[in-house]
Amino acid sequence: MDMTVRTKEEVALGRLEDAPGFLLRMAQLKVYEQFFDQVGDHRIKPGEFSVLWVISCNPGIRQSLLGQRLMIKRAHMTKLIRALEEQELVSRRIPDADRRAVELSLTTKGRAAVEAASQWFFAYEQSLGANLSASERERLIGLLKKFIGIKATGL
Amino acid sequence: MDMTVRTKEEVALGRLEDAPGFLLRMAQLKVYEQFFDQVGDHRIKPGEFSVLWVISCNPGIRQSLLGQRLMIKRAHMTKLIRALEEQELVSRRIPDADRRAVELSLTTKGRAAVEAASQWFFAYEQSLGANLSASERERLIGLLKKFIGIKATGL
DNA sequence: TGAAATTTGTTTACAAGGAAACAATCTCCC
DNA sequence: GGGAGATTGTTTCCTTGTAAACAAATTTCA
Structure with missing residues (x-):
């Protein structure tokens, strides 16, 4: 028998999975990764x-x-x-x-x-945010603006 | 006459204000700041x-x-x-x-x-996220999970 | 007025994090 | 079996960002 996890998806995060600070950090890292994939480094x-x-x-x-x-x-x-x-x-x-x-x-x-x-x-x-629908994306932007204290217009 | 801005709130961000990558970065910086205010550094x-x-x-x-x-x-x-x-x-x-x-x-x-x-x-x-309502906070968490590719349950 | 406190930017020394080259091991495939 | 290539972790060097001490200018207030 072997209890160890093998793939990234199997890794349990427990309560961390709903921690906003953690999620924000992961989101930002993903954005950065995507930046270097897409834009490259020569700019x-x-x-x-x-x-x-x-x-x-x-x-x-x-x-x-x-x-x-x-x-x-x-x-x-x-x-x-x-x-x-x-x-x-x-x-x-x-x-x-x-x-x-x-x-x-x-x-x-x-x-x-x-x-x-x-x-x-x-x-x-x-x-x-291409994996979000247009309205989800808008809502995320609005919530982030409110979170950081930029007046969220409408939302 | 004097056109220069004086307070943080007056600084114009233009289109940057709706850029998710920028907003995520700002949110994460705010989280980090709050961490050091609240938890201190000795841990x-x-x-x-x-x-x-x-x-x-x-x-x-x-x-x-x-x-x-x-x-x-x-x-x-x-x-x-x-x-x-x-x-x-x-x-x-x-x-x-x-x-x-x-x-x-x-x-x-x-x-x-x-x-x-x-x-x-x-x-x-x-x-x-204390400046968000409970439902906004939940929605933000759900959207972030979807954004980074953790299955968003419900939402 | 004029000394104390504050603000603004700089410098220096350091911590966090990443890229590239590397060594060891393992996998694939002939 | 055994070499080519991939994977895993480490090391070295570099970039990004911070903390603390500082100098210069400004504000406060007795």
């Missing part, structure tokens, strides 16, 4: 894209505010912005009103990069 | 707990299978298991049937640790 990564996108939506946004909104810690944001600056996608400006702060904008090259990347980025986002 | 981390828990649900499970189920890469699993072994929570056994493989079980100490940790772990999981 802007999702994290970088979100930073560029939000700067393009909010020109002159302060680094600290951008970090708060995207839940990126200050130390990491410094590195991200430096990397984007070295690629000449982002420009930094110290405002006179507060000389500790940094205001971020896209360069011309940065705007072009966001324009190009948003094509495949949103196509990839659209492809996520 | 087992969520990732470690999930490994211990799944071993306890599937005694003798092979390392590779555990990794597949929890979407943990082999290289990282090696480190995790070694750390747990050094804490004498997990024991490794090379089966005769396949001497490449490793079968994992909990030690007595490991079983006690899971028993104790599951108290606060599931309480913490229960506290997630």
Whole structure:
């Protein structure tokens, strides 16, 4: 006799199976996996894209505010912005009103990069959740927005 | 006149606001933040707990299978298991049937640790999504399960 | 005013996690 | 049987992200 499990589907998860934190982690890992399958690695990564996108939506946004909104810690944001600056996608400006702060904008090259990347980025986002029906997908998006505290319109 | 945003809520996200991959990332970051606020850092981390828990649900499970189920890469699993072994929570056994493989079980100490940790772990999981109604929370759990490919019972 | 406390960003040192190359073992198929 | 190829786990190196200490500027408030 042999009690050991053999396939991934046979592995018992017990109560973990209904734990939202665990499920969110698994969902995010699956999304990342799908990203590398689909988009490959020779382009802007999702994290970088979100930073560029939000700067393009909010020109002159302060680094600290951008970090708060995207839940990126200050130390990491410094590195991200430096990397984007070295690629000449982002420009930094110290405002006179507060000389500790940094205001971020896209360069011309940065705007072009966001324009190009948003094509495949949103196509990839659209492809996520293909195993859900359209209404389930909408409902998931609405619930996630509410979960993280973005006003869920309608739902 | 001054066009710059000042508070987190004013930051425009544009189309990103409806991108499931982005929302999942934000949700997971929020969960992690809440974990450290609530549980503190002097205990087992969520990732470690999930490994211990799944071993306890599937005694003798092979390392590779555990990794597949929890979407943990082999290289990282090696480190995790070694750390747990050094804490004498997990024991490794090379089966005769396949001497490449490793079968994992909990030690007595490991079983006690899971028993104790599951108290606060599931309480913490229960506290997630407190800003959702009970039915919304259930629906979110069901949709996440379907999203990641665990059979969603009912929903 | 002017010292104490706060905010903003940077630096440094570290933890979590992944990719690629590797060694050992096992499976397949001639 | 025995080689080609696949699987399993480990090691090494690298990327991503965090924590803590710090410097500079700003705000608070006696």
